[in-house]
Amino acid sequence: MHRILFYAMACALSAHAAAQDSLEGRAPASAASAFNPDISLILQGRYVDQKDIEERHITGFVGGDHEHGGGRGFSLDHSELVFSGNIDPYFRGYATLALADEEVEVEEAWFQTLGLGRGFGIKGGRFLSGVGYINEQHPHVWDFADQNLMYRALFGEHLLQDGVQVRWLAPTETFLEFGVEAARGQFFPGSEAGGDRNGAGTWAAFAKVGGDIGSSHSWRAGINHLSARPREREGHFEDVNGIEALTGFSGDSKAWIADFVWKWAPEGNPAQRNFKLQAEYFQREEEGELFCEDNTADGGACAGLADAYGSKQSGWYAQGVFQFMPRWRAGYRYDRLDSGTASFGAIPIAHEDYEPYRHSVMLDYAPSEFSRFRLQLARDRSMRSVTDNQVTLQYVHSLGAHGAHRF
């Protein structure tokens, strides 16, 4: 894996050097011709009505939850500032800063190559991983007010990579793209300590294929693999005495993801009506050692023991969104996970066998391309024996540069 990445980069860079000699041509007519980067500001906020639950989690899953904004009531959900522009003729830069009280979070900050040629593109820095379909989408382009359960179980919200990505697009009429990523791997399913190493804490690889059927249908499908090597990854369980136990996992976490999206618009003109169907499936296997911190003082059963741990879990979601007239869209999403199997060895924790699920429906209204209001109703059974009926009202507005959105 290391070697292939190295060769791909070496070829691409020598092609890059050749491309540098032939740079010329006139500047395009554009309002962004000033040297400032394009800037856009995303304003996103919500009102949520849901049960008051102290520690939200998904039963049977160890989460890496990374939820923005507050829980109930009004909150500034996810406002962000986006900068992008060409660095020089060879590179483009991009950064997204998520703004919250007393903190600025670097969501993404990367450069990408523009001139490698032969279908190659390299991205470096912190970026949203190319695995799956929804992973590369920012919250303001989601079709629902929150992330699906599958991605919450897999990554917390989405997978950010601090590292390098190489993509290669095949010279075929059918869209066929391959990518590999090597990254630090400090985010779930990796861990801070797992990222602190020479080499990479996370490897990812993906292949995507896509095309059109007539002028009204287009689709894309992908298969993705993610391999992380967490060390001392923190987790919260309830032990056999019903007392909270803090655990640390060190080992391998491997996930397969399949993704599919299909879009329809009459004659390919989405202005009046259009439909989008997307579905993704994952399977994850973890194997390694679990350490359980001593909680006997609280009446717990963990005595600071470590033993072999293994789990195999899966899940999927499917959603459809229909624009039935200009400005108005309605959608339905179904999430389902399977906590699968997990063995804790001698550690006094019992696996919770549960299949979390959720139904969500949404209706949104977009006065223009730059503003949107959304109402979402959800029946959330992601926690065993809790039925949480949630109502979310949300706004998503974008100011400034007119960004292009991915398919």
Added chain:
Amino acid sequence: MRALFCVLLGAAAVPAWAALNVFACTPEWGALAKELGGDKVTVYIATTALQDPHRIEARPSLIARARNADLMVCTGAELEVGWAPLVQRQSGNPRIQAGRPGYFEAAAVVPLLDKPARLDRSMGDVHPAGNPHVHLDPRNVAKIAAALGERMSALDAAEAQGYRARTTAFLQRWQDATRRWETQAAPLKGMPVVAYHRNLSYLFHWLDMRETAALEPKPGLPPGTAHLAELLQQLRREPAKAVVRAAYNEPRAAEWLAERAGVPSVMLPYTVGGTDRAKDLFGLYEDTIARLLQVAK
């Protein structure tokens, strides 16, 4: 090992060099590239006349086709801002990046109308550089053809003479046709019309027609009932000859207004492929003028 790997990758990536590979963002530039390139070019047209050029997505098929293009011909002036930059970046093709000779913007070589005095999104989805729908003024098409022919000659030097000859021949035919159309369209002079979007402005400007109102309250916003009622009042005060829309514009609002105001509703092809007669650029203009003349009487 490394050399072998590079050769393998390279072999997989070599496109067919038989002809200049043109990726046209819209049908009019695809048609123009065919006129100027003849059998020396293969042209892929990314969109159809029935698609709103503002609302195209960077579909996987477009990225795959851009991968092997030698020349990408777009309108520019931010008409394709929602998808073309993504297609360019994801194509892994340095030849068609902005600023390279393999990226041609038609709007860059003609003067633009409707340049906004004030840039503010409260004005709707305005294009800062001006109105990008430049292809419905034949004088613009002539300028763009000359520049595009030159660009094709520069990119494919071996066939440069062929491109120049075809461009000269096209410009001659185009000039003759333009004169003919101007004579035919004389009755349209001063004719007041209501349009759907400001996508026909160059046509009206060329033929000296008067665009008295637009169905869209602001560029890019769908016509609402309040605005339509207002338009109806306006039409009763100062009647227009027709309500005009492009083939890709939704017909209901235009037809509702036309019926209430007692004027005809006219659908224009807008670009090549918009109607059966608009098979090429000449057919596009012929059909457009014929359809307008029908309601001018």
